[in-house]
Amino acid sequence: xxxxxxxxxALGAAFFCASAPVLAQAAEPPPKAVTCTTCHGPxxxxxxxxxxxxxxxxxxxxxxxxxxxxxxxxxxxxxSTMVKDLTRDEMRELAAYFASQKHVALKFQPDPEKAKLxxxxxxxxxCTMCHLGGFLGQNEIPRVAGQSYDYILKQLRDFKHRVxxxxxxxxxxxxxTLSETDIENLAHYLAGx
Numbered sequence: 001x002x003x004x005x006x007x008x009x010a011l012g013a014a015f016f017c018a019s020a021p022v023l024a025q026a027a028e029p030p031p032k033a034v035t036c037t038t039c040h041g042p043x044x045x046x047x048x049x050x051x052x053x054x055x056x057x058x059x060x061x062x063x064x065x066x067x068x069x070x071x072x073x074x075x076x077x078x079x080s081t082m083v084k085d086l087t088r089d090e091m092r093e094l095a096a097y098f099a100s101q102k103h104v105a106l107k108f109q110p111d112p113e114k115a116k117l118x119x120x121x122x123x124x125x126x127c128t129m130c131h132l133g134g135f136l137g138q139n140e141i142p143r144v145a146g147q148s149y150d151y152i153l154k155q156l157r158d159f160k161h162r163v164x165x166x167x168x169x170x171x172x173x174x175x176x177t178l179s180e181t182d183i184e185n186l187a188h189y190l191a192g193x
Contacts (some may be wrong), residue, residue, distance in 0.1 A: 068166045115189040147190065
């Protein structure tokens with residue numbers, strides 16, 4: 001019995017070692033990722049206030065956003081240009097790569113009172129029904145926890161003012177109920193997570 005356990009352990013170790021190069025290759029960034037990291041930061045951890053972190057975002061969400069930029073459902077002068085020639089496979093590859101990276105939140109010190117009011121507003125508007133507890137996202141719903149304060153402000157304002165409409169109306173409906181103070185409080189809360 002002991003011999004069988006040793007053989008099983010040895011085979012398991014051999015399999016792991018043999019598959020290690022494959023696992024290492026999977027973590028290598030796709031060639032197009034170099035362009036993305038110029039703005040979105042190393043491994044997708046942006047340090048630019050208006051640019052979202054991609055690391056740890058859901059692959060499905062990122063793929064859909066790339067496709068929406070490419071097809072004009074979402075616009076940004078830089079992003080629309082960057083994605084115009086990507087193939088669907090390249091978009092999937094980029095999304096999978098950035099989804100597999102560890103998200104590192106920016107050093108942001110939220111105003112405690114605003115963050116408390118932001119949490120209350122998030123609870124009131126049932127944000128976690130879509131974004132899940134911890135605001136980590138799911139499927140085509142983004143992770144918003146730890147995104148930059150400025151980026152969160154911009155996106156909520158864009159949804160409210162219908163500048164951004166590639167969400168089937170869900171965020172537009174929610175953002176339409178928010179005051180500017182609500183938006184600021186939510187940004188303090190979410191950026192501080």
